[in-house]
Amino acid sequence: MFNTLQDVADAMRTALEHERMAAFAQGDALVIAAQPETRERLGFRTLDALFEAIGAETGQSRRTLYNYRKVSQTFAPNARDAPVSWSVYLVAAGTDDPLAWLARAADESLSAAALRDVYKLETGRAAEQHQVERVLSTETARVMWLAGRRALMLDDQQAEAALEPGEYVQVTVWREVHNGAREDVA
Structure with a gap:
């Protein structure tokens, strides 16, 4: 009281x-x-x-x-x-x-x-x-190593060093918007 x-x-x-x-x-x-x-x-x-x-x-x-x-x-x-x-x-x-x-x-x-x-x-x-x-500062750039192998999460330097001739990368940039949901950043 x-x-x-x-x-x-x-x-x-x-x-x-x-x-x-x-x-x-x-x-x-x-x-x-x-x-x-x-x-x-x-x-x-x-x-x-x-x-x-x-x-x-x-x-x-x-x-x-x-x-x-x-x-x-x-x-x-x-x-x-x-x-x-x-x-x-x-x-x-x-x-x-x-x-x-x-x-x-x-x-x-x-x-x-x-x-x-x-x-x-x-x-x-x-x-x-x-x-x-x-x-x-909150964006996370993820480089996916796609070459018929399991996709690996790599940073840019790792991707550059790991790619073999003829392989390619797909870059996806997103931000977290709510409870883990992601929004692509163009």
């Missing part, structure tokens, strides 16, 4: 802190699971395959899982005490100086959207340029 507005606000702050710490705990687990030796022990060759399987088990999208991992990798446990939402940590993690931008967001009580806007303005990045860079 709440007796004052302050009681309600305190309960809300406590719940928000628990939610933020839960996101970090998930990210920390994903950082460990994504390590090559752990991933291999679990039976997964690629990070995508691991995150797809975890997402199927937890009902979370691969993008959410990648974000949890990214934020946990960016901010050490002793740097996770800023009084901001986890979304602000996510935006700060994508900047050129995450700790400085996180501190600024905390000092100025910036929301994730406000931090993103201030960062774009102050770094001279136009909204269109930021959108293109964001999409390109």
Whole structure:
């Protein structure tokens, strides 16, 4: 039972802190699971395959899982005490100086959207340029080695080195749009 507005606000702050710490705990687990030796022990060759399987088990999208991992990798446990939402940590993690931008967001009580806007303005990045860079940074270019053999996922350098005369490649670029669904990028 709440007796004052302050009681309600305190309960809300406590719940928000628990939610933020839960996101970090998930990210920390994903950082460990994504390590090559752990991933291999679990039976997964690629990070995508691991995150797809975890997402199927937890009902979370691969993008959410990648974000949890990214934020946990960016901010050490002793740097996770800023009084901001986890979304602000996510935006700060994508900047050129995450700790400085996180501190600024905390000092100025910036929301994730406000931090993103201030960062774009102050770094001279136009909204269109930021959108293109964001999409390109999240795109995954997959080169499929097609030569009557089993299709192998290769990066560009591997494909160039592995192709024999007469073989060809098919390049498909896509982005994840929702819960693992892919959208071709032309």
